[in-house]
Amino acid sequence: MAVDVNRLHTEGLYESRAPVAALTADLEQIQQLATAWHQARRRLAKGAALAFGVGVICFATGTLWFLGTVLFGLGGWFLYRMKNYPKTVANRGERCAFGKSLAAMIAADAAPEAMAVFRLAFTAQQETLSEGPLAGRKNGKEKLWKESWFSVEAGLCDGTTFSETIDDLFRQRSFTNARGKSKTKTRKQSIIAMRLDYPSEIYGDLTPFRDRMQKEIQLPPGSAVRALEVSGKAVKVKALSEPGTAESLAQASSMLALGVYRILNLSRQVEARKRAQTKPGGPQ
Amino acid sequence: MNPPFPPDWKCPRRVGFLFPHACLRATPLGCPDCQNGQIEDPYAMRSDRFGYSRFDYYTDDYFLDLGSVYDPGVPDTAPIDFSEADGTDLVTPGNEFETDMTES
Numbered sequence: 001m002a003v004d005v006n007r008l009h010t011e012g013l014y015e016s017r018a019p020v021a022a023l024t025a026d027l028e029q030i031q032q033l034a035t036a037w038h039q040a041r042r043r044l045a046k047g048a049a050l051a052f053g054v055g056v057i058c059f060a061t062g063t064l065w066f067l068g069t070v071l072f073g074l075g076g077w078f079l080y081r082m083k084n085y086p087k088t089v090a091n092r093g094e095r096c097a098f099g100k101s102l103a104a105m106i107a108a109d110a111a112p113e114a115m116a117v118f119r120l121a122f123t124a125q126q127e128t129l130s131e132g133p134l135a136g137r138k139n140g141k142e143k144l145w146k147e148s149w150f151s152v153e154a155g156l157c158d159g160t161t162f163s164e165t166i167d168d169l170f171r172q173r174s175f176t177n178a179r180g181k182s183k184t185k186t187r188k189q190s191i192i193a194m195r196l197d198y199p200s201e202i203y204g205d206l207t208p209f210r211d212r213m214q215k216e217i218q219l220p221p222g223s224a225v226r227a228l229e230v231s232g233k234a235v236k237v238k239a240l241s242e243p244g245t246a247e248s249l250a251q252a253s254s255m256l257a258l259g260v261y262r263i264l265n266l267s268r269q270v271e272a273r274k275r276a277q278t279k280p281g282g283p284q
Numbered sequence: 285m286n287p288p289f290p291p292d293w294k295c296p297r298r299v300g301f302l303f304p305h306a307c308l309r310a311t312p313l314g315c316p317d318c319q320n321g322q323i324e325d326p327y328a329m330r331s332d333r334f335g336y337s338r339f340d341y342y343t344d345d346y347f348l349d350l351g352s353v354y355d356p357g358v359p360d361t362a363p364i365d366f367s368e369a370d371g372t373d374l375v376t377p378g379n380e381f382e383t384d385m386t387e388s
Contacts, residue, residue, distance in 0.1 A: 108301035157305055212346070218335040251334060258336050261302040266342055268303075 003029050012088045012123030020110045020154060023103040023118055027096050030120075034093035037085035044078045044085075051075035088122040094246035095120060095149065101250035102152060102164070105257065109156045116154035124149040124168070137175035139182075145170050146191075159199035160264075164253060167191045190241040190249060192223075194256055197234045198264060204271040205232045209263050217259030223252040235260050298327035304340070 003026050008014055014030055016023065052075040058068030099120050106116065124147035134140030150166035169191055174184040198206070206213070210230040217225055222242035229236040237260060241252050295307035299317045304327040312321035323329050328340045 105301055108299075109303060109305065156302070158303055220334070255334050255336070257302055258333055258339065262336065262339060265303055265340075266346055269342075270347075 003033075005033065008033070008089060008122075009086060012086055012121060014118075014120045014122075016118045017115060018118070019113050020103065020107045020116045021112045023116060024100055024107065027100045027103060027120075030089075031093055031096035031100070034089050034096060037090035038093065040085045041082050041087065041090050044082045048075040048078035048082075051078060086122070092122045095122060098166075098246035098250050099150065101246070102253055105254055106152070106154045106156070106162060109158070110154055111157045114155050114157070116152060119151045121147075121149040129169075134173055134175060137173075138177075140173070140175040143170075143172045145172075159202060161197040162194075162257070163196075164192065164194045166249070166253075167193070188243050190243070191226075192239045192241060192249070192253055192256060193236075194238075194253070194260070195234060195236045196257075196260055196264070200232055202271065203264050203267045204274075206230050206235060206263065206267055207232055209267060213260060213263040216262050217256060219255050219259075220248060220251050222248070225256075235264075297323075298325055300327050301330065301333075 051071045055068040055071035058064040126145045129144040131143045134142040147168045153163040172186045227238040295309045297307045298304040299307045317326035
C-alpha cells in the first residue's frame with residue numbers, strides 16, 4: 001500500500017488498513033521520508049543562519065548594504081522553504097521506529113494476509129484533561145493534557161484480537177517564584193494501553209490468573225503497570241512509561257504483551273489438558 | 285528432512301514471538317526463523333524476549349496455583365494437595381539428619 005505523502009505532509013498523519021506484512025514497508029518509507037525532511041530542514045536552517053550572519057556584516061561595513069539586503073532576503077527565503085518539510089514529521093522519525101518494532105512483533109504471530117488497522121500521528125491533537133490553579137504557588141496554574149499518537153488493532157493467528165494505543169500525558173505547571181520570575185515546568189509520561197480479546201474456547205477463562213499475570217509482567221526500568229483487568233474474554237492492561245527513546249517504549253510494549261501471553265500460553269496448556277481428560281477414552 | 289522437499293511439504297517447526305504456532309512454510313531455505321533449517325525449535329530458541337529468558341518453561345508452582353485443575357508431574361487422578369499420608373511417605377526410615385545434633 002502506498003503511503004499518502006500529501007496527508008502526511010499536511011496533517012502529519014499516517015493511517016492504514018492493510019495486511020500486516022505491508023505495514024513494515026510503509027513505515028520504512030515514512031522513516032526515510034522523515035530523515036530526508038530532517039536533513040533538508042537542517043541544510044536550510046544552516047543556509048539561513050549563514051545568509052543572516054554575512055548580511056549583518058555587510059550592513060556593518062556601511063558600503064555593502066545592498067548585498068546585506070539581498071542576503072537577508074535569501075535567509076528569509078530559506079526559512080520560508082523550511083515550511084515544505086513539516087517539523088513534526090522531520091523531528092519525530094523515532095515514532096516510525098516504534099511503529100516498525102510493534103509491526104514486527106505482530107507480524108511474527110499474525111497470518112501474512114491478516115488485516116491491521118494502524119494509526120501513527122506526528123501532529124497529534126491535544127486533548128485537555130484538566131486546567132486550574134496550582135495550590136501553594138503565586139500565580140500557580142496547572143494544566144493536564146494528552147496527545148494520542150498511536151493505535152493498532154490486528155487479528156493474531158490464535159484468534160486473539162490485539163490492540164494497543166499510546167497516549168502522551170503532559171503536566172504543565174507555571175508559577176512566579178520568590179524572585180518574581182515566571183517559571184514553567186512540563187512533565188511527560190507515555191501511557192501504553194493494551195487489550196487482548198482472546199478466544200475462551202482455546203484459552204479458557206483467565207479470570208483466576210489475574211494475580212499471577214500481575215506478577216509475571218516484567219517491564220524495563222522507568223515503566224510500571226498501573227492497571228490490569230482480566231475477564232473471561234479479554235485482558236486489558238495499562239502501563240506508564242517515563243520519557244525515553246522509541247526503543248525503550250517498544251521494549252515496554254513487547255514486554256507487556258509477553259507477560260500477558262506467558263499466562264495465556266499456560267492457560268492454553270491447562271485447557272488442552274482438561275479437554276483431553278474429559279474426552280471419552282482420554283486419561284482418567 | 286533434506287531438500288528437495290515434496291510439493292505439499294509444510295514446515296512442522298514451532299515459530300512465533302508471543303505464542304507457538306506452526307511455521308507451515310513450504311521450504312526452510314531462506315527462513316529467518318529456523319535459519320535454513322538449522323534451528324529445530326525456533327519458538328523456544330528466540331533470544332529477543334528481553335527479560336523473559338525461558339518463556340516456554342513453567343515451574344511446578346505455576347501449576348500449583350491452579351489448585352486441583354492440573355499437575356504435570358503426577359497422574360491426573362492424583363490430588364494436588366499433600367495429605368497426611370503423603371507426609372508419612374516422605375519420611376525415609378534410617379535418615380536421621382533432622383534429629384542428629386552432633387553436627388552443626
